[in-house]
Amino acid sequence: MGLTATIRTRDGWAVSHAVVTLADMTGSQVLRVEADIEGAVRDVNPLPPGAYTVIVTAVGYAPAAASAIVTASGRAEVGTVTLARQGGTELPPPGPWTVDPAHSTVGAVAQHLGISSVRGRFTDFAASIEVARDDVTKSRVEAVVRADSIDTGNATRDGHLKSADFLDVERFPQITYRSSGLTVAGSDRWTVHGELSLHGVVRPVDLDLAYLGTGSDPWGGTRAAFRATAQLRREDFAMNYNQVVQAGIAAIGTTLKVELDIQAVQGDSLPRV
Template sequence: MAWQIDTVHTHLGFSVKHLMVSTVRGQFKKYSGTLKLDAADFTRSVIEGSVEVASIDTENKDRDAHLRTNDFFDAPNHPLITFKSKRITAKGGSEYAVVGDLTIRGVTREVPFEVEFNGTAKSPYGHTATGLSAKATINRHDFGVSFNKTLETGGVIIGDKVKLELELEAIEVPDAVDPAALAGKGARPAQASTR
């Protein structure tokens, strides 16, 4: 079965340490993705998506503008972050390990995600939805995001580890329809659901 990410009910969040004493959280607001779910065996499913780097939002316009520059994501030259799963392993119950290629700033690394498959549900508005919760931790230096400054205390402004926390909801689309085509040329498709 093919599914299109519902941008109304999906959240792509991240967090990183600031000054080593607090945590800054943010999200990406424009993205698209497709799930090819095997109803009989989730481990044979495929998950892929792309995120528009310029849509980063940490609730601070100056910081967001800095994050788009070459110091961090270099959005003008690398406008998209992409992910495509390579293998899925069952861990028991509804939990799975999903390993895939994550590309940031043109650098691709294998990243393992801890994923919980939340099942499917029929919406009162007529569509069928499925949900996944996913989390992972990456080292930003592995992707060439290396900007930092040293503090007088010996610490650094920004932590190396970035936690990714994703809540994904997708809407089933007819098998005859290519979900990627629904997304158009941009990173974000038309909203799959407004309710």
């Protein structure tokens, strides 16, 4: 008897703080109940038979409405009600997430000789994400990259990039990024605002972030995937080296495109697998 319902996000996660209100055809409130930790509503009190409107609300989500018919037994089964993030924006469930470096890539692309691109990546890094519960724009990202882990597939080039001409890894062994906030850029897109410390210079850098969804992994964890990009000017970080091979053409372009493919595991540490 009573009302049963399940409240989920678009990714299928429980909305444990959802409030379900049942109103009759005159608009009068008949029942108000909160979902449990599994996002389930199981009210056992019998209801008067008839047609009702179910309204579901939760902090950070757009309200949703559904119809319900209470049978002669005093029971109504609403099924699953899906809530969308306020404004149509989506992020993973709130709380801490830890970036998995074994399944993530921190890469950069530079133009070479004005006609092609050279790609590189950093192989040693750590990062954490904190998804805010009530106001997702206050979510935070922190990352640390070892500068000497640069790998472009060529030892000679890597050695030059580690030298004082570029990263100067002896003086500046770490590259860090700390976010200061997020703004909505689309239904699954965000702009991450933060500060990048690179080559001894700290400058504001925005990341264009796409949230790709969440899912279970084979080790019993939950993972979220992101893709992010940014453009940096080398001279903004005091990396002014250049070799002009001919009039107007530099050996290495002055603009770098940063490309991040990220998997994060729910929790404040990585599981042992």
